[in-house]
Amino acid sequence: METINGLIQGLGVAIAPMNLLFAFVGALLGTAVGVLPGLGPAATISLLLPMIYKIGDPATAVIFLAGIYYGAMYGGSTTSILLNLPGEAASVVTSLDGYKMALKGRAGAALGIAAIGSFIAGTIGVLGLTFVAPPLAEFALKFGPPEYFSLTLVGLLLAVFLSGSSIVKGMITLALGLLFAAVGLDPVTGNVRFTLGTTHLQSGFDFVTLAMGIFGLGEIFYNLEQTEAGQIVTTKVGRLWPTLQDWAESKWAIFRGSVLGFVVGVLPGGGAVLSSLASYGLEKRLSKKPEEFGEGAIAGVAGPESANNAASSASFIPLMTLGIPANASIAMIYAALLIQGIQPGPFLITEHPDVFWGVTASMYIGNAMLLALNLPLVGLWVQLLRVPFSILGPVVVLFTTVGVFSIANNVTDIFSLLFFGVVGYLLKKFKFEVGPLPMAFVLAPMIENALRQSLLISNGSLSIFVVDRPISATLLGIFAVMVLSQVVKFFRNRTRTA
Amino acid sequence: MKKYERIAALFLMILSVTTGQYSIFTLKLGSMQLPAAGFMPLLASAVLFVASFLWLLGALGQDPDPRPFWEARGWLKPLLAAAVVFAYAFIMDEAGYLLSTLVFMLSWQFIIEREKPVKAAIIAVVTTLAMWLLFSKLLNVQVPAGILPI
Numbered sequence: 001m002e003t004i005n006g007l008i009q010g011l012g013v014a015i016a017p018m019n020l021l022f023a024f025v026g027a028l029l030g031t032a033v034g035v036l037p038g039l040g041p042a043a044t045i046s047l048l049l050p051m052i053y054k055i056g057d058p059a060t061a062v063i064f065l066a067g068i069y070y071g072a073m074y075g076g077s078t079t080s081i082l083l084n085l086p087g088e089a090a091s092v093v094t095s096l097d098g099y100k101m102a103l104k105g106r107a108g109a110a111l112g113i114a115a116i117g118s119f120i121a122g123t124i125g126v127l128g129l130t131f132v133a134p135p136l137a138e139f140a141l142k143f144g145p146p147e148y149f150s151l152t153l154v155g156l157l158l159a160v161f162l163s164g165s166s167i168v169k170g171m172i173t174l175a176l177g178l179l180f181a182a183v184g185l186d187p188v189t190g191n192v193r194f195t196l197g198t199t200h201l202q203s204g205f206d207f208v209t210l211a212m213g214i215f216g217l218g219e220i221f222y223n224l225e226q227t228e229a230g231q232i233v234t235t236k237v238g239r240l241w242p243t244l245q246d247w248a249e250s251k252w253a254i255f256r257g258s259v260l261g262f263v264v265g266v267l268p269g270g271g272a273v274l275s276s277l278a279s280y281g282l283e284k285r286l287s288k289k290p291e292e293f294g295e296g297a298i299a300g301v302a303g304p305e306s307a308n309n310a311a312s313s314a315s316f317i318p319l320m321t322l323g324i325p326a327n328a329s330i331a332m333i334y335a336a337l338l339i340q341g342i343q344p345g346p347f348l349i350t351e352h353p354d355v356f357w358g359v360t361a362s363m364y365i366g367n368a369m370l371l372a373l374n375l376p377l378v379g380l381w382v383q384l385l386r387v388p389f390s391i392l393g394p395v396v397v398l399f400t401t402v403g404v405f406s407i408a409n410n411v412t413d414i415f416s417l418l419f420f421g422v423v424g425y426l427l428k429k430f431k432f433e434v435g436p437l438p439m440a441f442v443l444a445p446m447i448e449n450a451l452r453q454s455l456l457i458s459n460g461s462l463s464i465f466v467v468d469r470p471i472s473a474t475l476l477g478i479f480a481v482m483v484l485s486q487v488v489k490f491f492r493n494r495t496r497t498a
Numbered sequence: 499m500k501k502y503e504r505i506a507a508l509f510l511m512i513l514s515v516t517t518g519q520y521s522i523f524t525l526k527l528g529s530m531q532l533p534a535a536g537f538m539p540l541l542a543s544a545v546l547f548v549a550s551f552l553w554l555l556g557a558l559g560q561d562p563d564p565r566p567f568w569e570a571r572g573w574l575k576p577l578l579a580a581a582v583v584f585a586y587a588f589i590m591d592e593a594g595y596l597l598s599t600l601v602f603m604l605s606w607q608f609i610i611e612r613e614k615p616v617k618a619a620i621i622a623v624v625t626t627l628a629m630w631l632l633f634s635k636l637l638n639v640q641v642p643a644g645i646l647p648i
Contacts, residue, residue: 051637054637054638166556168549168552168553168556169549169553171545171548171549172510172546172549172550172553174545175514175542175543175545175546175549176546178538178539178541178542178545179517179539179542179543179546182538182539182542186525186534186535188535189534189535191525191534191535193525193535193536193539194517194520194539217583220579221576221579221580222576224575224576224579224610225568225572225573225575225576390606390607390611390613390621391621391625393579393606394602394603394606394607394625395625395629397579397583397602397606398599398602398603398625398629401583401586401587402595402629402633402639402641405590405639405641406633406637406639406640409640411587411590411591411642414583414586414587414590415584415587418580418583418584418587421580421583422580425576426506429567430502430503430506444538447538448538451533451537451538452533452537452538455530455531455532455533456531456532459531460529460530460531460532461530462530
């Protein structure tokens with residue numbers, strides 16, 4: 001009953017004209033971002049973070065950013081299907097069958113099933129968020145510093161393991177994130193750390209600067225290297241509404257994709273990319289005609305597109321209940337909440353019900369908006385690709401520089417931005433998955449405080465993480481199993497290659 | 499590729515040793531009961547060292563990927579872009595937002611995109627004005643006025 005009351009309260013927040021407007025603009029912007037290759041939702045959210053300072057209401061701010069995030073998941077499918085050009089990493093598998101369908105003159109059916117599947121999955125994901133988040137938040141109220149330390153540790157490790165890059169590289173980005181976060185004043189003793197003698201660094205690196213540098217500027221530097229120009233292919237879209245046979249072939253794929261996406265999305269590091277890949281694999285395995293996958297199977301579009309949308313909704317659960325961002329985009333939303341003076345975590349639902357329920361309710365509305373936006377505006381989205389990079393690139397750079405400057409009206413911050421831009425470029429160049437870096441950066445104060453408080457409570461005894469602490473002990477058990485499994489895998493691979 | 503990976507891994511190992519040393523000797527580790535400012539950075543440095551060392555080990559031996567790390571002087575455009583952004587930040591306070599942005603856009607179009615002068619000038623002027631209107635007038639961002647009386 002409490003959930004229903006909360007949802008009704010949230011609907012009141014979500015249908016406020018300003019919130020409806022921001023949800024719409026967010027969804028629109030997100031779709032555009034999803035369409036454009038090379039500029040992901042994390043980059044866009046980072047570019048818009050300085051605006052969050054100007055939005056007075058925290059619920060409005062998160063509704064806006066959430067719209068960008070799930071809008072990008074919708075938009076990514078359009079160019080994957082029509083141009084074989086995934087705008088989003090999560091839509092890479094969609095292009096395998098979606099583009100083949102387009103070549104056979106069935107682009108409309110592929111776009112239609114992608115949009116409908118996304119809508120159904122997004123709604124299922126939000127339903128899950130509605131009913132799973134409150135009990136999980138209540139459970140998290142039992143957490144003390146040892147539990148938070150163990151949880152953050154497992155969350156970060158999961159993010160590294162599931163990020164898709166090599167685990168070694170993931171550990172490097174994680175350690176870099178922790179070290180960048182250490183710059184500035186020590187939260188306990190007030191000692192200055194790694195400031196290189198400058199007063200500018202005493203307040204530490206700003207998350208917005210780091211995110212805009214790594215995702216915005218770094219992405220532009222990297223894209224400058226790509227010499228191939230995107231070609232607009234004229235493909236006949238055809239009928240958008242799927243036929244009965246299309247629906248029969250897709251309905252279970254949509255359902256399975258939704259459930260799988262939801263489960264994977266809750267895990268830190270899981271997110272949309274992994275869920276769409278897992279869904280594609282599952283559908284191919286369960287199909288009676290697996291040979292059709294890669295040749296234009298509609299289930300190969302329906303499953304992954306549903307999965308990535310369910311995952312994007314589900315990834316709000318660990319943020320809203322445990323205060324753990326599940327991926328880089330959610331880490332930006334975590335930062336946006338902090339900017340608004342709200343600490344994400346188990347108290348969010350009780351202390352800021354308008355934010356939690358308002359955002360949740362706006363997702364229902366946002367999903368419906370996206371369905372209406374995506375299908376009729378397909379032509380417009382494709383035209384977006386005509387904007388040349390020679391204009392888009394410097395405009396993004398201007399957004400990042402002015403955005404960073406506007407935080408403290410300080411030009412020195414632009415030099416920090418440039419530093420992170422170079423770091424982001426090099427990480428991409430060496431094929432690092434950069435997601436764990438911002439996650440480690442935002443979680444570093446929590447993990448450090450939790451560790452130091454735990455040791456202070458226990459007089460320096462590490463047993464506080466295990467003895468009489470079943471939740472922490474279980475989490476550390478999971479941590480140990482994860483590490484051991486990787487060690488065993490490493491030695492097995494070595495023996496096999498020897 | 500592997501050659502550059504070895505260089506990068508070595509750089510990260512040196513960085514981790516430096517930060518670790520700074521954590522131990524300058525920040526101090528404190529005790530188990532009361533960890534000091536260097537405790538967490540040391541743990542992060544240790545993770546960085548071990549991971550970079552494993553990366554270095556993986557990058558030893560023959561390179562299976564024959565493609566060069568940077569194809570056809572691919573490093574040049576990112577380097578020029580970084581230099582243009584650096585110069586932009588350097589002159590922004592003195593020259594002001596409008597003038598520095600115009601110089602930035604012109605430099606980007608000429609140096610990086612190699613556009614023809616007229617096209618570059620049109621793109622630069624239109625983009626600069628659009629950005630100035632957006633940030634300064636619409637979003638009320640307090641951009642530096644500089645030498646122009648705007």
